Amino acid sequence: MISAIKTLSLWDLLLGLRVTLRNLFVKKVTIQYPEERTPQSPRFRGLHALRRYPNGEERCIACKLCQTVCPAAAITIESDVAEDGTRRTTRYDIDLFKCIYCGFCEEACPVDAVVLTRLYEYHMEQPGQNIMTKDKLLGIGDKYEGMIAADRSADAPYR
Amino acid sequence: MSQDKCTIQVNGVEVEARPGQMLIEVTDAEGAYVPRFCYHPKLSVAANCRMCLVEVENAPKPMPACATPVAPGMKVHTKSRKAIDAQRAVMEFLLINHPLDCPICDQGGECELQDLAMGFGRGVGRFSEAKRVVRDTSIGPLVSTDMTRCIHCTRCVRFTQEVGGLQELGTMGRGDRVVISTYIEQGVNHELSGNIIDLCPVGALNSKPFRFSARAWEMEQRPLIAGHDCLGSHIFAHLMGGKVKRVVPAACEEINETWASDRDRFSYEGLDAPDRLAEPLLRENGHWRAASWDEALDAAAAGLRRAGGDLAALLSPSATVEEGYLLQRLLAQMGSASIDHRLRRRDFRSQDTEIEVPWLGMPVADVERLDQVLVVGANLRKEVPLLAHRLRKAAVRGAGVAFLNPARYPMHFPVADALQGTPADFWLHLATLVRAAAQGGETPPGMAELLGKAPAPEERHRQAVARLREGGRSAILLGNIALRHPRFADIDVLAAALARLTGSTLGYITEGANAAGLALAGALPHREAGGRARARAGANAAEIIARPPAGLILFGIEPGLDCPGGAGWQRAPAGGRFVVAFSAFRGESLPALADVILPIGTFFETDGTFVNGAGQWQSFSAAARLPGEARPGWKVLRVLAERLGVPQPGQATAAAIAAEVRKLAGEVMPDALARQRPASAIAAAGEVSLQELDLPMYQVDALLRRAHALQLTADGLAGSMPEGERLTA
Ligand code: SF4
Numbered sequence: 059m060i061s062a063i064k065t066l067s068l069w070d071l072l073l074g075l076r077v078t079l080r081n082l083f084v085k086k087v088t089i090q091y092p093e094e095r096t097p098q099s100p101r102f103r104g105l106h107a108l109r110r111y112p113n114g115e116e117r118c119i120a121c122k123l124c125q126t127v128c129p130a131a132a133i134t135i136e137s138d139v140a141e142d143g144t145r146r147t148t149r150y151d152i153d154l155f156k157c158i159y160c161g162f163c164e165e166a167c168p169v170d171a172v173v174l175t176r177l178y179e180y181h182m183e184q185p186g187q188n189i190m191t192k193d194k195l196l197g198i199g200d201k202y203e204g205m206i207a208a209d210r211s212a213d214a215p216y217r
Numbered sequence: 218m219s220q221d222k223c224t225i226q227v228n229g230v231e232v233e234a235r236p237g238q239m240l241i242e243v244t245d246a247e248g249a250y251v252p253r254f255c256y257h258p259k260l261s262v263a264a265n266c267r268m269c270l271v272e273v274e275n276a277p278k279p280m281p282a283c284a285t286p287v288a289p290g291m292k293v294h295t296k297s298r299k300a301i302d303a304q305r306a307v308m309e310f311l312l313i314n315h316p317l318d319c320p321i322c323d324q325g326g327e328c329e330l331q332d333l334a335m336g337f338g339r340g341v342g343r344f345s346e347a348k349r350v351v352r353d354t355s356i357g358p359l360v361s362t363d364m365t366r367c368i369h370c371t372r373c374v375r376f377t378q379e380v381g382g383l384q385e386l387g388t389m390g391r392g393d394r395v396v397i398s399t400y401i402e403q404g405v406n407h408e409l410s411g412n413i414i415d416l417c418p419v420g421a422l423n424s425k426p427f428r429f430s431a432r433a434w435e436m437e438q439r440p441l442i443a444g445h446d447c448l449g450s451h452i453f454a455h456l457m458g459g460k461v462k463r464v465v466p467a468a469c470e471e472i473n474e475t476w477a478s479d480r481d482r483f484s485y486e487g488l489d490a491p492d493r494l495a496e497p498l499l500r501e502n503g504h505w506r507a508a509s510w511d512e513a514l515d516a517a518a519a520g521l522r523r524a525g526g527d528l529a530a531l532l533s534p535s536a537t538v539e540e541g542y543l544l545q546r547l548l549a550q551m552g553s554a555s556i557d558h559r560l561r562r563r564d565f566r567s568q569d570t571e572i573e574v575p576w577l578g579m580p581v582a583d584v585e586r587l588d589q590v591l592v593v594g595a596n597l598r599k600e601v602p603l604l605a606h607r608l609r610k611a612a613v614r615g616a617g618v619a620f621l622n623p624a625r626y627p628m629h630f631p632v633a634d635a636l637q638g639t640p641a642d643f644w645l646h647l648a649t650l651v652r653a654a655a656q657g658g659e660t661p662p663g664m665a666e667l668l669g670k671a672p673a674p675e676e677r678h679r680q681a682v683a684r685l686r687e688g689g690r691s692a693i694l695l696g697n698i699a700l701r702h703p704r705f706a707d708i709d710v711l712a713a714a715l716a717r718l719t720g721s722t723l724g725y726i727t728e729g730a731n732a733a734g735l736a737l738a739g740a741l742p743h744r745e746a747g748g749r750a751r752a753r754a755g756a757n758a759a760e761i762i763a764r765p766p767a768g769l770i771l772f773g774i775e776p777g778l779d780c781p782g783g784a785g786w787q788r789a790p791a792g793g794r795f796v797v798a799f800s801a802f803r804g805e806s807l808p809a810l811a812d813v814i815l816p817i818g819t820f821f822e823t824d825g826t827f828v829n830g831a832g833q834w835q836s837f838s839a840a841a842r843l844p845g846e847a848r849p850g851w852k853v854l855r856v857l858a859e860r861l862g863v864p865q866p867g868q869a870t871a872a873a874i875a876a877e878v879r880k881l882a883g884e885v886m887p888d889a890l891a892r893q894r895p896a897s898a899i900a901a902a903g904e905v906s907l908q909e910l911d912l913p914m915y916q917v918d919a920l921l922r923r924a925h926a927l928q929l930t931a932d933g934l935a936g937s938m939p940e941g942e943r944l945t946a
């Protein structure tokens with residue numbers, strides 16, 4: 059009997075509409091991108107970068123741990139003896155189409171060379187631009203070192 | 218036997234052991250792993266790393282398993298609290314001075330210290346004092362050093378002392394200031410020095426050519442047979458993306474034990490030489506241009522057909538059985554028997570009566586069981602380094618190893634006697650030895666003239682004969698210098714006579730990787746596949762070189778460097794001689810001579826079979842990827858035969874071809890003394906220089922001539938090729 063009345067009066071629908079009514083008067087959460095941005099965690103995993111030491115020396119030592127750990131096989135590294143006798147990459151490519159932004163490469167890196175930055179606004183126009191070469195990655199690192207360093211130190215107490 | 222057995226307990230399990238055997242051998246056989254660094258089954262026990270401590274009941278302290286002899290009734294625990302605590306403590310001490318280097322260390326991923334630190338190390342270091350740093354000096358072009366990583370196990374020191382026979386490394390200093398060092402201003406120059414790379418349990422000693430170029434886990438391992446000497450050592454090629462990144466030895470107790478010579482280990486560097494051929498080349502109006510296989514093969518077939526039956530082929534003594542067999546059959550079907558792989562031989566007078574297949578006359582491992590050896594005409598350490606190592610083991614055991622050479626070659630073991638003469642006449646000692654051996658009895662028939670030339674025996678000759686005669690198992694080995702000598706026929710007859718008179722085995726140390734296999738495959742002018750005499754003999758190598766025919770096939774050789782006299786070859790004027798070259802490299806002498814160059818693979822990239830000096834048939838599969846359009850030699854030969862209208866049905870795989878040759882060859886290797894050899898009537902010219910007889914060890918084939926690091930070693934730099942002809946890539 060009761061269930062017949064509920065069915066005829068569309069009781070469940072009214073219950074739902076009550077939520078709608080309540081939310082008409084609540085503060086809005088929609089963001090007007092690109093004028094407005096959501097806040098980001100320092101742990102945000104966006105575009106990759108390769109960092110340098112303050113004296114300009116590349117951090118990456120071509121240990122290939124990031125290439126090995128990468129679950130998407132997105133990283134390709136070739137290595138050799140550099141002119142000064144150190145171990146360096148001669149090629150360091152990240153394929154952004156393969157990458158799943160898991161951040162494992164950053165975790166694996168023993169010298170904090172490869173990092174994921176908070177940059178997420180990028181696009182490609184030509185085939186092949188999905189490959190981030192060593193030069194590009196170092197360039198990003200140079201340009202955003204301030205942000206990268208600040209993010210790492212903000213996260214440091216929790217690691 | 219049973220009385221030298223006793224039982225001991227390992228982790229509560231009763232096991233049999235010999236009293237006096239070291240505990241670690243018993244635990245290894247039992248499968249109870251004991252961590253270790255300094256212990257190595259091929260080296261003496263040093264017991265200086267202390268990693269192998271185990272608990273022995275009733276012993277006051279933990280005992281090192283590698284240096285504790287078994288005693289009846291022992292109760293050993295490898296996993297007890299006491300043992301594990303001791304092992305962990307040792308690991309902590311070892312890591313005190315070890316750098317945190319794994320990410321830039323080539324040993325990373327295959328490092329014994331890394332593995333054991335995972336198993337026995339503490340998660341956190343408690344050592345906050347300054348760590349030791351060791352300054353590196355270069356010890357040569359093959360082995361890189363990062364001595365800060367050294368854990369002082371002294372495996373490398375013991376290797377140079379006990380296996381190398383010339384101590385090239387030692388320790389200096391005490392305590393944690395010990396450093397491994399060479400003698401002042403000296404490097405490590407031994408021809409087996411690369412083995413310290415494998416022996417070093419850490420990343421202190423590593424391969425210099427390989428340095429930093431790949432990670433252990435990225436590479437793929439493929440088994441191969443090394444193709445530079447007649448031993449046929451087992452090796453592994455480590456590949457990344459189809460390219461050989463490094464070569465390491467594969468264990469094979471009966472041939473190379475666990476070692477590899479530097480030549481086998483580093484020759485792969487030549488694969489990437491700048492003049493590596495990736496496509497067929499065709500001469501057109503005096504200029505070379507790249508061509509398709511179709512064009513090149515058609516041109517080759519047309520040119521060879523024009524030559525008709527006036528054809529000959531020279532092939533490298535390191536070509537595979539399959540290649541040799543197909544090439545000789547192709548030639549036979551074209552109506553010629555002029556094929557030879559004995560490129561550097563000068564004396565062919567005795568070819569019909571000498572042994573069908575030159576070989577050692579015994580298994581490789583038996584060489585170290587010989588009691589008396591006379592080596593005639595061999596710079597043994599440079600010709601076959603690991604055979605010299607076997608002889609060294611014999612000599613160290615007490616065997617008498619004597620040499621008869623045109624020069625004094627320093628050996629790494631005590632030599633019983635070193636007879637010496639001029640390059641042209643050193644073999645006369647052999648005649649004197651035969652005279653000494655025959656003294657009182659009758660001299661071998663037909664040799665009066667040869668023996669007449671020899672000086673009268675002195676005391677040392679009589680002693681040498683007495684040693685061979687009475688000293689147990691004895692052998693006479695003829696080396697490359699003897700085989701290349703202009704009086705080889707006389708040397709061979711005399712050596713056979715001496716072997717008969719003294720009851721010794723006669724053996725041959727042949728050139729290249731496959732002289733025995735090519736003899737069995739019929740790549741000889743006077744014998745067909747299987748070793749039977751040909752009805753009509755063709756021209757031998759010397760005749761082909763002296764009078765090149767209208768059509769010439771060069772297989773895997775650079776005539777300027779591989780054939781004595783080949784350097785003087787000129788290209789015949791147009792319409793004259795037609796030369797087809799099969800080669801992996803362009804080089805300098807081929808383009809000057811050839812009309813078509815067909816790119817083929819080296820033994821790294823070809824399926825093939827080598828028959829080693831002990832008569833073992835060893836097949837291998839292609840390991841590396843061929844560059845560009847290059848193809849395995851045996852496949853090219855098959856297609857060329859088709860184009861020539863002499864198709865070779867039936868064998869689509871290298872294995873099938875090898876099986877066919879093997880059926881013809883049978884299983885038994887010939888006995889060097891089975892046939893009587895008449896002394897050759899006509900005397901040959903004897904003049905020859907030492908440089909012509911003794912080839913620098915890293916110049917013997919095209920691949921080695923391009924192996925960069927080897928050319929920088931002392932032996933490589935000593936390469937006595939004429940200036941301009943020497944290739945150092
Ligand atoms: S973020 Fe993950 S998927 Fe992307 S490159 Fe790094 S490890 Fe590979």
Ligand code: SF4
Pocket residue numbers: 315316317318319320322323324325326328329330331366418419420421
């Ligand atoms: S020797 Fe082994 S433990 Fe030492 S740095 Fe190299 S890989 Fe790491």
Ligand code: SF4
Pocket residue numbers: 366367368369370371372373374397416417418419421422
């Ligand atoms: S260099 Fe290597 S093999 Fe030699 S003592 Fe040091 S750790 Fe041992």
Ligand code: FES
Pocket residue numbers: 252253254255256263264265266267268269270281282283284
């Ligand atoms: S392995 Fe026994 S002390 Fe080194």
